[in-house]
Amino acid sequence: MDEVAGAIADPVRREILLMLRAEPLSAGQVAGRFEISRPAVSRHLRVLREAGLVRDAVDGRRRVYTLVTEPFEELAGWLARLTAPGGWERRLDALETEVYRTRRERRHLPREESA
Known part of the structure; x- marks a missing residue:
């Protein structure tokens, strides 16, 4: 490679x-x-x-x-691993989902009345 x-x-x-x-x-x-x-x-x-x-x-x-294209296969595989979704993209997507879920849950919580 x-x-x-x-x-x-x-x-x-x-x-x-x-x-x-x-x-x-x-x-x-x-x-x-x-x-x-x-x-x-x-x-x-x-x-x-x-x-x-x-x-x-x-x-x-x-x-x-x-x-001759065969030697490119190993390099292409490595590049695909480097650029494939699943690294930071997947983690950021999971974080975004969690943020939205938390916001939704907070909106539906009963508000405590102040004294």
Whole structure:
């Protein structure tokens, strides 16, 4: 999970992943969509490959990259636990319910008359 999180920390790599979501692309096609050097794009692709987020295949003289989504599952599970209702949200909802219940009960209590 750490390697995946580190790989997607860079905005260029996130953009590459989005591009590969649509279709497999050669390294040249990926590089052509950025204003950074081809060696820089190659380094980004290497990081993504080493994290297991892309797979490459040689097609003649080209290297074609394909998105691999399985490594995202562990990270997605962790994020779901982090953002899922049930932590503070559930506790605050319970507190709100208790406040309303207490207010309702106080309104229905008989008032003591003063002497």
